[in-house]
Amino acid sequence: MALLEVKNLRVEFPTRRGTLLAIDDVSFDIDEGEVLGVVGESGAGKSLTGASIIGLLEPPGRIAAGQIRLEGKRIDHLPYEEMRRIRGKKIGAIFQDPLTSLNPLYTIGRQLVETIGVHTELDDAAARKRAVELLSEVGIPAAERRIDSYPHEFSGGMRQRVVIALALCANPLLIIADEPTTALDVSIQAQIITLLKKLCREHKTAVMLITHDMGVIAETADRVAVMYAGRIAEIGPVRDVIKAPRHPYTEGLMGAIPMVGHDVERLTQIEGAMPRLTEIPAGCSFNPRCPKVFDRCRKERPELIQVGSTSHAACWQFAKEASGA
Amino acid sequence: MSKNPLGVVQPLSLLNRILDSDIFYSFSRSPVTVLSAIVTAVFFIAAAFAPWVAPHNPFDPATLELMDAFTPPAWEADGSTKFLLGTDDQGRDVFSTIIFGSRVSLIVGFSAVMFSAVLGVGLGLLAGYIGGWLETMVMRMADVQLTIPAILVALMIDGVARILVPVHLRDVMAIYVLILAIGISDWPRYARVTRGAALVERNKEYVSAARVIGVHPIKIMLGHVLPNVMGPVLVLATIGLALAIITEATLSFLGVGVPPTQPSLGTLIRVGNNFLFSGEYWITLFPSLALVILVLAVNLLGDWLRDALNPKLR
Amino acid sequence: MTAYIIQRVFQAVAVMIVVAFVSFLLFNFVGDPVDNMVGQEASFEDREAMRDSLGLNDPFVVQFGRFLSNAVQGEFGISYRLQRPVATLVSERMPATLELVGASAILSILLGIPLGVYTGIKRYAVSSRVILTLSLVGVSLPTFVIGILLIYVFSVILGVLPSFGRGEATQIGWWSTSFLTVSGWKAIIMPSVTLALFQMTLILRLVRSEMLEVMRTDYIKFARARGLSNRMVNFGHAFKNTLVPVITIIGLNVGSLIAFSIITETVFQWPGMGFLFIQAVGFADIPVMAAYLILVAVIFVTINLIVDILYFVVDPRLRVDRTVSAGGQE
Numbered sequence: 007m008a009l010l011e012v013k014n015l016r017v018e019f020p021t022r023r024g025t026l027l028a029i030d031d032v033s034f035d036i037d038e039g040e041v042l043g044v045v046g047e048s049g050a051g052k053s054l055t056g057a058s059i060i061g062l063l064e065p066p067g068r069i070a071a072g073q074i075r076l077e078g079k080r081i082d083h084l085p086y087e088e089m090r091r092i093r094g095k096k097i098g099a100i101f102q103d104p105l106t107s108l109n110p111l112y113t114i115g116r117q118l119v120e121t122i123g124v125h126t127e128l129d130d131a132a133a134r135k136r137a138v139e140l141l142s143e144v145g146i147p148a149a150e151r152r153i154d155s156y157p158h159e160f161s162g163g164m165r166q167r168v169v170i171a172l173a174l175c176a177n178p179l180l181i182i183a184d185e186p187t188t189a190l191d192v193s194i195q196a197q198i199i200t201l202l203k204k205l206c207r208e209h210k211t212a213v214m215l216i217t218h219d220m221g222v223i224a225e226t227a228d229r230v231a232v233m234y235a236g237r238i239a240e241i242g243p244v245r246d247v248i249k250a251p252r253h254p255y256t257e258g259l260m261g262a263i264p265m266v267g268h269d270v271e272r273l274t275q276i277e278g279a280m281p282r283l284t285e286i287p288a289g290c291s292f293n294p295r296c297p298k299v300f301d302r303c304r305k306e307r308p309e310l311i312q313v314g315s316t317s318h319a320a321c322w323q324f325a326k327e328a329s330g331a
Numbered sequence: 332m333s334k335n336p337l338g339v340v341q342p343l344s345l346l347n348r349i350l351d352s353d354i355f356y357s358f359s360r361s362p363v364t365v366l367s368a369i370v371t372a373v374f375f376i377a378a379a380f381a382p383w384v385a386p387h388n389p390f391d392p393a394t395l396e397l398m399d400a401f402t403p404p405a406w407e408a409d410g411s412t413k414f415l416l417g418t419d420d421q422g423r424d425v426f427s428t429i430i431f432g433s434r435v436s437l438i439v440g441f442s443a444v445m446f447s448a449v450l451g452v453g454l455g456l457l458a459g460y461i462g463g464w465l466e467t468m469v470m471r472m473a474d475v476q477l478t479i480p481a482i483l484v485a486l487m488i489d490g491v492a493r494i495l496v497p498v499h500l501r502d503v504m505a506i507y508v509l510i511l512a513i514g515i516s517d518w519p520r521y522a523r524v525t526r527g528a529a530l531v532e533r534n535k536e537y538v539s540a541a542r543v544i545g546v547h548p549i550k551i552m553l554g555h556v557l558p559n560v561m562g563p564v565l566v567l568a569t570i571g572l573a574l575a576i577i578t579e580a581t582l583s584f585l586g587v588g589v590p591p592t593q594p595s596l597g598t599l600i601r602v603g604n605n606f607l608f609s610g611e612y613w614i615t616l617f618p619s620l621a622l623v624i625l626v627l628a629v630n631l632l633g634d635w636l637r638d639a640l641n642p643k644l645r
Numbered sequence: 646m647t648a649y650i651i652q653r654v655f656q657a658v659a660v661m662i663v664v665a666f667v668s669f670l671l672f673n674f675v676g677d678p679v680d681n682m683v684g685q686e687a688s689f690e691d692r693e694a695m696r697d698s699l700g701l702n703d704p705f706v707v708q709f710g711r712f713l714s715n716a717v718q719g720e721f722g723i724s725y726r727l728q729r730p731v732a733t734l735v736s737e738r739m740p741a742t743l744e745l746v747g748a749s750a751i752l753s754i755l756l757g758i759p760l761g762v763y764t765g766i767k768r769y770a771v772s773s774r775v776i777l778t779l780s781l782v783g784v785s786l787p788t789f790v791i792g793i794l795l796i797y798v799f800s801v802i803l804g805v806l807p808s809f810g811r812g813e814a815t816q817i818g819w820w821s822t823s824f825l826t827v828s829g830w831k832a833i834i835m836p837s838v839t840l841a842l843f844q845m846t847l848i849l850r851l852v853r854s855e856m857l858e859v860m861r862t863d864y865i866k867f868a869r870a871r872g873l874s875n876r877m878v879n880f881g882h883a884f885k886n887t888l889v890p891v892i893t894i895i896g897l898n899v900g901s902l903i904a905f906s907i908i909t910e911t912v913f914q915w916p917g918m919g920f921l922f923i924q925a926v927g928f929a930d931i932p933v934m935a936a937y938l939i940l941v942a943v944i945f946v947t948i949n950l951i952v953d954i955l956y957f958v959v960d961p962r963l964r965v966d967r968t969v970s971a972g973g974q975e
Contacts, residue, residue, distance in 0.1 A: 121871045
């Protein structure tokens with residue numbers, strides 16, 4: 007049994023023009039200690055998936071169908087209080103902008119101690135000690151002194167380390183990292199990614215790493231899911247998906263990334279743009295832009311079909327190769 | 332949208348576009364807003380066509396008869412349908428005075444808002460686009476003035492201006508002085524918003540490009556910044572209208588607003604107040620109600636407009 | 646820290662000087678003070694003599710200096726209308742205004758802030774919508790209309806509360822208070838409610854909108870993501886962050902109260918500074934107007950100063966010494 011199981015997740019937004027389908031029948035698993043990368047363009051539904059899992063989907067958005075299971079138990083429609091107990095303790099989250107993630111009026115020590123206090127039985131003094139340990143673990147020098155500083159007294163990279171410390175306070179089983187490095191300088195990005203990797207391996211924490219940066223995925227993830235217009239286009243081990251992409255969208259993505267050792271005349275450019283939620287085409291949502299499109303693509307929507315031994319791609323090309331549904 | 336034979340998309344007529352827009356949708360779905368719009372429209376029309384709409388002309392001494400004074404509203408024992416809402420101490424029909432009074436209130440209110448908006452947007456554009464010490468000075472003035480309640484500013488300006496105007500011109504000038512006073516009291520909000528928008532546009536690349544090409548800064552400001560700022564300015568203006576009407580009514584009530592020859596709703600309330608204790612409540616009550624309903628309607632419209640145009644709430 | 650305060654005090658003094666200047670212009674050059682003091686029939690020589698004795702022919706700067714030193718000592722000359730020293734009039738009327746403003750401030754803040762916080766947190770509840778609608782009506786009711794309505798109901802129809810005046814006031818040294826008598830309490834109820842109502846709805850709406858802004862921030866989202874309880878999120882984090890703008894709101898509120906007290910005092914014939922001022926405007930009683938201008942400016946500037954200092958205490962971001970930039974190279 008996987009740590010996290012998402013089955014047929016469907017997230018809707020009722021609007022005046024009718025109901026918008028933001029996430030359409032998405033399924034995937036995350037095992038203990040595994041790093042699953044979720045990659046895709048802005049608007050593909052990656053962040054919403056993360057928000058749904060941790061129960062912070064903003065109304066009027068709602069989970070219309072599907073199941074989310076953590077350690078086998080359903081968590082998708084839990085009452086607020088029960089979900090709150092899971093948050094932080096079992097599932098943690100890190101967001102994009104470390105500056106706005108921290109309350110500017112409180113010291114980081116205060117924010118750490120209160121979080122530790124919620125999830126453990128430690129008293130204030132013990133919690134403070136633990137906070138200092140955590141800060142050292144994430145690489146804040148002179149943690150004893152810095153613990154009483156305010157967020158604005160740190161640089162961006164340091165702040166994100168504090169955010170990571172906060173998320174790891176209670177040793178959650180899974181962390182949802184939503185674009186954790188996008189707001190940081192390139193040089194700092196590498197540091198943060200390395201830190202994240204190290205900590206998660208040490209604590210055996212699973213990570214759902216949401217990003218639009220394939221490079222980060224290549225560095226960090228075990229498996230990767232490629233999302234497009236609210237659906238998963240391809241999912242498989244990182245090496246396979248990057249070296250041998252199956253879905254034409256993934257092929258396009260890989261072709262658009264300049265890589266050392268690959269001499270190409272032109273970087274691939276995928277024609278057109280990802281459709282808006284109100285204008286998703288019938289059949290396979292990628293069909294208007296797909297270089298390999300054929301008739302079936304325009305009429306029927308493909309499920310994830312097994313390709314090879316480890317990957318799945320939602321593409322009719324592989325229907326013939328399918329060895330049983 | 333329709334497609335002509337060449338496959339080119341053509342927008343439908345303007346009317347259809349308006350009816351189909353998000354704004355109209357949110358408008359028609361909110362009964363309160365529609366009601367407010369109707370009420371406001373009624374007031375405007377009645378005020379604009381006052382001489383024809385009002386059953387009597389309360390300011391023509393020839394038509395007044397002291398015998399009619401203090402007639403109660405039509406539904407009371409001594410009332411008559413000739414004077415729907417009763418008459419005042421001079422025999423004037425209260426309903427008619429309300430209509431004419433609204434006219435004065437609306438004229439002053441509108442003019443003041445126009446003044447504020449033009450002054451504020453103008454200064455804001457200059458401050459935002461030119462920057463430097465001009466910007467600092469304008470914004471500082473705006474900040475300081477914002478800490479002082481508008482009514483106080485209007486009162487001060489009104490008070491001082493009255494003294495400066497020679498006695499024989501006082502009545503004639505009073506309305507202009509009033510518009511000036513209320514107008515000056517509200518410009519900072521417009522300036523703030525416009526300057527903010529100008530700053531944002533100023534930093535955009537197409538503005539730098541236009542400057543390099545040699546497009547005149549005024550054209551840039553008017554052509555690009557102004558359209559972007561119209562939405563928020565409209566919201567400010569609607570709420571500002573309610574504020575201006577209240578301010579004018581207050582000043583007139585205090586006796587330092589419109590001259591007695593052109594009474595506004597505020598003046599009517601003031602006059603009627605004298606008869607509250609002797610039981611002729613209608614002379615002050617109905618103008619008060621009219622004032623409140625008008626301001627409430629405008630406020631509701633402004634509220635709706637602000638929510639409809641707020642991108643964050645969509 | 647001290648640099649911040651000194652800077653603020655400096656600005657305050659600068660504003661005061663500007664206001665004093667405007668007041669001075671008003672005082673000395675608008676209308677002719679001599680005309681107002683001497684009759685119509687006075688001869689030219691008499692007028693010139695008067696001008697000299699009043700110091701009106703002295704150089705500009707000297708006159709301004711004299712005005713300033715007089716102002717600082719509270720000396721504003723004689724009221725044209727009442728023929729009594731302005732300073733005396735002010736000291737007689739100030740307690741009445743201050744007590745009224747004080748009572749209204751307490752009322753509007755005690756009711757406005759909690760209601761604003763409540764409607765911000767429980768955004769979609771029915772009770773919030775009701776309160777919000779009522780507040781919209783409140784904002785549309787001009788202060789004087791509220792006053793008239795209250796007078797009509799409680800004085801004319803029910804006859805339980807007085808419609809004018811302050812009731813019996815007790816003199817304690819220089820101050821006179823109406824809080825020590827029953828009639829005093831009865832008299833202050835309607836005026837303070839009138840004054841407070843408009844302010845309260847303003848505060849409510851402002852606090853609510855600040856609360857809504859805060860609830861949408863990333864740090865609130867992150868706080869929830871860390872599993873903090875609703876109480877900790879709403880009151881520990883959200884409320885404290887709302888405090889900063891709320892302090893401004895309260896500061897503005899006191900200023901607003903002073904402005905609107907003019908209206909309330911007029912409606913209820915409350916013997917305060919505001920009523921005096923309105924009568925002065927109607928009469929072109931310049932010494933009183935000038936004095937009021939300066940007095941109000943002093944109050945405003947002081948309030949702003951206090952607000953600025955409070956900001957400093959609440960928001961640590963302002964405490965960073967300007968010479969050390971925040972977030973060094975790490």
